[in-house]
Amino acid sequence: SQELEQSPQSLIVQEGKNLTINCTSSKTLYGLYWYKQKYGEGLIFLMMLQKGGEEKSHEKITAKLDEKKQQSSLHITASQPSHAGIYLCGADRTGANSKLTFGKGITLSVRP
Amino acid sequence: EPEVTQTPSHQVTQMGQEVILRCVPISNHLYFYWYRQILGQKVEFLVSFYNNEISEKSEIFDDQFSVERPDGSNFTLKIRSTKLEDSAMYFCASRVEGGYNSPLHFGNGTRLTVT
Numbered sequence: 001s002q003e004l005e006q007s008p009q010s011l012i013v014q015e016g017k018n019l020t021i022n023c024t025s026s027k028t029l030y031g032l033y034w035y036k037q038k039y040g041e042g043l044i045f046l047m048m049l050q051k052g053g054e055e056k057s058h059e060k061i062t063a064k065l066d067e068k069k070q071q072s073s074l075h076i077t078a079s080q081p082s083h084a085g086i087y088l089c090g091a092d093r094t095g096a097n098s099k100l101t102f103g104k105g106i107t108l109s110v111r112p
Numbered sequence: 113e114p115e116v117t118q119t120p121s122h123q124v125t126q127m128g129q130e131v132i133l134r135c136v137p138i139s140n141h142l143y144f145y146w147y148r149q150i151l152g153q154k155v156e157f158l159v160s161f162y163n164n165e166i167s168e169k170s171e172i173f174d175d176q177f178s179v180e181r182p183d184g185s186n187f188t189l190k191i192r193s194t195k196l197e198d199s200a201m202y203f204c205a206s207r208v209e210g211g212y213n214s215p216l217h218f219g220n221g222t223r224l225t226v227t
Contacts, residue, residue: 042219042221048215090216099168
């Protein structure tokens with residue numbers, strides 16, 4: 001099965017600071033998805049990366065996929081309290097109708 | 113924006129009872145999934161469903177579990193005889209196409225508490 005390691009496990013930052021979190025796969029990445037989860041709520045889709053070197057941005061969040069390292073990073077610029085939550089990466093196996101396998105998630109707290 | 117809806121948001125049941133968790137996926141989506149998340153743990157895959165049949169299931173999805181799409185809109189997860197360890201958040205998800213071309217869209221979950 002696809003093992004995804006996320007680091008760090010948790011992170012506390014001061015509002016306004018930049019931060020980066022990582023997701024590393026033990027197997028080849030064909031599709032990498034980032035989701036955000038508020039405690040006790042559903043997963044909100046953030047971004048999907050498919051090709052090596054691909055980089056996507058949405059508002060102050062940027063995600064990159066390094067296919068060779070089998071790793072993705074998510075960078076938040078000028079963090080705000082609204083960025084607090086659990087960030088999960090999910091990976092696709094090849095083939096149609098494939099499930100996503102998720103990492104354990106990274107808990108981000110932003111101090112005002 | 114269309115969304116996946118799940119009912120109820122919270123279900124409390126006694127051990128040994130049957131429960132049915134309900135989901136309405138996004139209307140033009142073709143692939144449906146159930147995941148669960150035990151408190152403090154990973155989001156775990158249970159089952160995927162396409163074209164009115166199970167595509168894949170995990171080891172967790174044993175004979176106590178079943179899924180159904182009884183009509184054109186609902187997608188249900190049934191647990192026949194609940195155990196204490198079934199207590200978890202259950203998430204329904206759907207996607208418009210399979211493979212690595214489209215994201216899964218998740219509902220807000222049903223919190224199942226088995227007493």
